[in-house]
Structure formats: structure tokens, C-alpha cells
Amino acid sequence: MSRKPDPKPMPKIPAGGIQPLLDQSLCFAVYSAGLAFNRVYKPILDPLGLTYPQYLVMMALWETDEQGVGELGELLFLESNTLTPLIKRLEAAGFVTRARGAEDERQVHVSLTGKGRELLKEASCIPGKLLEAAGMSVEQIWRLRGSVAGLRDKLRAAVE
Amino acid sequence: MSRKPDPKPMPKIPAGGIQPLLDQSLCFAVYSAGLAFNRVYKPILDPLGLTYPQYLVMMALWETDEQGVGELGELLFLESNTLTPLIKRLEAAGFVTRARGAEDERQVHVSLTGKGRELLKEASCIPGKLLEAAGMSVEQIWRLRGSVAGLRDKLRAAVE
DNA sequence: TCAAAATAAATCGCGCGCGATTAAATCGCA
């Protein structure tokens, strides 16, 4: 078990600044990996009638049913200007219902319909398919997930 | 130097499938990290008059001037339906010019203007700013970049 | 030679993300 030598040399970043290079950028790696995930998910989610962001909302609701738009936004790091039309499309597709809160009429509670709960059965095979597409061990994926989530949290902290 | 214990237990994925969970998903980590990058870049790129995808195209051109739409697409993993309007906006902003190829008139060559080359000077400080926002060592970032790019390549290979 | 196939970019429509703003309900506090 010897350490594999890094195939590319690590770039230096002097204080004066450097030329930003595409394939040396972590941001571009994350950006293009996001595109790649979308392309893997597309043929898997199309038969379910979901887009990828809609799938994320459904995941949040399968985990905890009946959540407010604001709560979903905190989980997904999205605002109501993104979530409201997305959730309306999920409602139009029959997966969720939207209802104003009784105690606080500013809030809108999003709940799964029977059809929405049923969809979880068909979705349960998705993590396995992604695991195969990623072509990495569960351990590797889990470590990478932690690193990327940590990066996200650092970046979020940097803009307050 | 002892190994830090993983704060979260690694999930099992039995063959029958499991409930997909948001914060255990590598895809969501990448998705939300992408959102976070965008939010860090916004206040940095706004003064330059660039969006984040436009900045990526400029990076590609700063590295190699005069590239075809197809070449840029291969570098950035984007198609002409995304790049054409984006590049037209860069042209309208005065950063690039577009010209049909002389030998093959189907191709459109994108070249930097003087203004576009000038912009590199103001952009050279960006990697440093991002390094600070990420709050990680250069070594950590470089390793993570490699892992995420490797994941992207595996995912791309999985959809041909 | 020349028409069919292939290739490159552009066009169109839709669903995000998000900054800015608006509308409505609740809260706070004099």
C-alpha cells in the first residue's frame, strides 16, 4: 500500500495572483461534476416524472413529511423564489399538496400525497444506480461526500 | 496523528435499495457546493461584469486564445445551445469577437479582444480569494479537486 | 458529379437559481 504519486503538479499561488486555469480549479471540478450528475440522473428520473431539483425536494419530504417552504429551503440551500414554482410543479404532477398554515398563514406547508409516497418505492433503487455510475467504493464516496460538504460549509461561512 | 473518527456512520446500501437521504448523498453535496461557489463568486465577478459560466469561458480563452465553439464546449462540457448565447453576451460586453472560420465556414472562432485580455489582470487575484473562502490548505484543495474531477470523469463514462 | 450523410452552430422552449421587489400576515412595543 504505497501512496500513489500525484499525476499533476500542485499549482503555486503567489500573493500577487496567478492566471486562473480551468482544469486546476476546484470550482470547475465541482461545476462540471454537477453537470455530470445531472446527466446521469436524467434518464433515471425521467421515467418517474421528476427533474433533479424536484427529486431533491422529494428526498427531503420522504425523510420528513409536511415541511414548510422555508424549512425545505434551509435543507436545500434554496430560496422561495426557486422553491415556490418548483413545488407548484410537483403539486401539478400530483406528488405533493400545498396548504397555508392554520396558526401562521404566512407559511405554506408542503405534504406528500399518496402518489408522492408511492414514488419512494421506485426511487429506492436510485442510490444503487448512482453508486454504480460513480464507479467508486462506498467508502470512497462517503469520504468524498464529507469533504465536499465540508467545502460547501466553509464557502457558505465565507459569505456570512 | 491519529485518525479522526467519522462523525457520521457510513450508510449501507443493500441490493434491494434504500431510502435516498439528502445529506448522505454525494450528489447533493456536489449540488449544494456548486450553489455555494456561485454565491462566493457573485460579488467577486459582478465588478468585472462576468457571470460565473462566462468567467469559465474567459479562463479557457486566457489559457488558449482563438478557440471554436466546439472546442470550448469540449473543455467546459457544454453544448452550443448553451455556449452560443453566452458567447454572444461576452461579445456584446466587448470581451470577445466571433468569426466564421475561413477554411470551414461551419465553425465559429472565438477570440479575445484587448479588453478581454486586460480583464485577466483583474482576474488574477480571484484564485487567492477563493482559496481564502474555501478555508482549506492548498494541498487539501488540490487533492479534493482531483477526487471530484475523477468522479466527474467516472460519471461521464457511465453515460457514454 | 452530385445527392445523401455528416458535422457545426444556432434557435426554441422549459426548468431551474437568484437578485429585486411585492403582498400578506405576524410581531413588538409604546
Place this chain on the structure above:
DNA sequence: TGCGATTTAATCGCGCGCGATTTATTTTGA
């Protein structure tokens, strides 16, 4: 109690990503 401040969601406009299609050019092979 009442009125301004705050909170919550919704609305609007713009720039991506991308599937599907179109247009223009080049390549091909009978």
C-alpha cells in the same frame, strides 16, 4: 390598542443547461 417593523411566500426578469429541431456547410461514395 394600534402602527411600524419583521417575517414568509410569491412574483418578475435574466442567464444559464439542455433536449429537440433547424440551417448552413462540408464530406462521402455510388
